[in-house]
Amino acid sequence: MKKNLKVGIVQLSITENIEHNKQKLQKSIEQCAEQGAELVVLQELHNTPYFCQTENVSNFDLAETIPGPSTEFYGEIAKRCGVVLVTSLFEKRAEGLYHNTAVVIEKDGSIAGRYRKMHIPDDPAYYEKFYFTPGDLGFCPIQTSVGKLGVLVCWDQWYPEAARLMALQGAELLIYPTAIGWESSDTLEEQQRQTEAWITIQRSHAVANGIPVISVNRIGLELDPSGQTNGIQFWGNSFVVGPQGEFLTRAAADSEHVQVVEVDMQRSEQVRRWWPFLRDRRIESYADILKRFID
Numbered sequence: 001m002k003k004n005l006k007v008g009i010v011q012l013s014i015t016e017n018i019e020h021n022k023q024k025l026q027k028s029i030e031q032c033a034e035q036g037a038e039l040v041v042l043q044e045l046h047n048t049p050y051f052c053q054t055e056n057v058s059n060f061d062l063a064e065t066i067p068g069p070s071t072e073f074y075g076e077i078a079k080r081c082g083v084v085l086v087t088s089l090f091e092k093r094a095e096g097l098y099h100n101t102a103v104v105i106e107k108d109g110s111i112a113g114r115y116r117k118m119h120i121p122d123d124p125a126y127y128e129k130f131y132f133t134p135g136d137l138g139f140c141p142i143q144t145s146v147g148k149l150g151v152l153v154c155w156d157q158w159y160p161e162a163a164r165l166m167a168l169q170g171a172e173l174l175i176y177p178t179a180i181g182w183e184s185s186d187t188l189e190e191q192q193r194q195t196e197a198w199i200t201i202q203r204s205h206a207v208a209n210g211i212p213v214i215s216v217n218r219i220g221l222e223l224d225p226s227g228q229t230n231g232i233q234f235w236g237n238s239f240v241v242g243p244q245g246e247f248l249t250r251a252a253a254d255s256e257h258v259q260v261v262e263v264d265m266q267r268s269e270q271v272r273r274w275w276p277f278l279r280d281r282r283i284e285s286y287a288d289i290l291k292r293f294i295d
Contacts, residue, residue: 003264003265003266004262004263004264004265005038005039005146005147005262005263005265006035006036006037006038006039006260006261006262006263007037007038007039007040007041007214007240007260007261007262007263008029008031008032008033008035008037008039008040008041008083008258008259008260008261009040009041009214009216009238009240009249009251009257009258009259009261010025010028010029010032010040010041010042010043010046010216010257010258011043011216011217011218011219011236011238011251011256011257011258012024012025012028012043012046012218012219012256012258013218013219013220013234013256014046014048014049014050014218014220014222015049016049018047018048021046021047021048022047022070022073025042025046025047026077028258029042029077029078029081029083029085030077030081031258032081032083032258032260033081033082033083035260036260037083037260038082038083038084038146039083039084039085039086039144039146039149040081040083040084040085040086041086041175041177041214041216042085042086042087042088042177042216043088043177043178043179043216043217043218043238044088044100044153044154044177044178044179044217044218045088045089045090045100045179046087046088046177046218047062047070047089047090048062048090049222050179050218050222050232050234051131052125052126052127052128052130052131053125053126053127053222053224053225053226053229053231053232054127054224054225054226054228055127055130056225059131060092060098060131062090063090063091063092063098064089064090064091064092065091065092065093066089066091066101066103066111066114067111068092070087070089071087071089071103071105071111074087074103074105075105075109075110075111076109078105078106078107078108078109079107079108079109082107083107084104084105084106084107084112084144084145084146084149085104085105086102086103086104086105086149086151086175086177087102087103087104087105087177088100088101088102088103088153088177089101089102089103090131091114091116093133097133098131098132098133099116099117099132099133099135100116100117100120100128100131100132100135100153100154101114101115101116101117101135102114102115102117102151102152102153102175102177104142104144104149104151106144106145107145112142112143112144113140113142113143113144114137114142115135115137115140115142115151115152115153116134116135116136116137117132117134117135117152117153117154117155117156118134118135118138118139118152118156118162119134119155119156119158119159119162120132120133120134120155121155124183124229125183125224125229125231125232128155138165139152139162139165139166139169140166140169141166141169141170141171141172147172147173147265148170148171148172148173149171149172149173149175150163150166150167150169150171150172150173150174150175150211151175151177152166152174152175152176153176153177153178154176154177154178154179154180156176157176157178157198157201157202157205157215158201160201160204160205160208161289163205163208163209164208164209166209167209167210167211167278168278171211172211172265172268173211173212173213173214173263174202174205174206174209174211174212174213174214175213175214175215176202176213176214176215176216177216178215178216178217178218178238179217179218179234180198180217180234180235181218181222181232181233181234181235182194182232182233182235183229183230183232184229184230184231184233185230191235194235195235195237195253198235198237199215199237199239199250202215202239202241203241203245204245206241206242206243206244206245207243207244207245207275208277209243209277209278210243210268210271210272210275210277210278211243211268212240212241212242212243212248212263212265212268213240213241214239214240215238215239215240216238217234217235217236217237217238218234218236219234219235219236219253219254219255219256219257220233220234221233221234222234235253236251236252236253236254236255236257237250237251237252237253238250238251238257239251240261240263242263242264242267243267243268243271243272244271248261248262248263249261
């Protein structure tokens with residue numbers, strides 16, 4: 001692991017035109033590479049609008065195999081730009097079996113590994129259980145030329161157990177491709193509470209585990225095709241924090257943002273010496289964590 005790692009984050013709005021989205025993403029990745037990025041992180045399900053606002057069997061046509069057209073497309077970009085790339089795809093594993101899958105692509109264009117989203121939400125406008133089977137690959141970091149990446153996806157970011165298991169297996173970064181926003185009836189105060197809670201929980205993963213966190217969200221209003229709601233206003237706020245939860249960058253809520261951030265990858269060692277949380281864990285007393293609830 002080199003001392004400093006240049007990380008590119010790509011926060012974009014998405015249209016119905018998939019090819020337009022992919023070309024826009026390509027330009028953003030190239031922009032990051034031109035600024036020296038070695039690792040570039042994209043947002044959740046970046047090729048398409050967030051289709052989970054409705055339960056529609058036609059949306060399964062958006063899924064693709066891995067390897068497949070998107071891994072080939074992004075693999076060529078990663079190889080040409082010489083970057084490790086974190087993508088987020090709708091995976092068709094078999095007929096009737098689909099996952100929300102993050103794919104990490106190496107600098108040579110090959111697939112370094114994948115992570116299938118483990119925690120699947122089911123809320124109004126977030127009907128993900130209709131589309132995605134929970135992941136079965138566990139919480140396993142992916143080894144790359146820039147380090148060991150603990151890649152998780154969106155709803156996973158609320159669970160400290162997921163972050164901890166990645167850290168315990170040597171993850172040097174936690175990475176969260178994300179698609180999250182406000183419902184139209186939320187008050188301004190509620191919007192602020194939700195956004196700050198989302199940021200706070202992920203900063204806490206950095207602090208508790210002593211490693212940097214990268215979270216990349218989308219922006220823009222995406223309408224509900226069914227008309228049952230007024231759609232989702234995605235809240236952006238993509239950010240990178242260091243191992244004490246300190247902000248290295250934080251994007252706006254309402255504008256596209258493509259930026260390269262330098263992360264000190266040796267700082268985790270020093271922070272863990274100051275705050276030896278892993279040393280002081282009472283692992284012999286944690287058996288009850290495996291229970292759904294303790295009555």
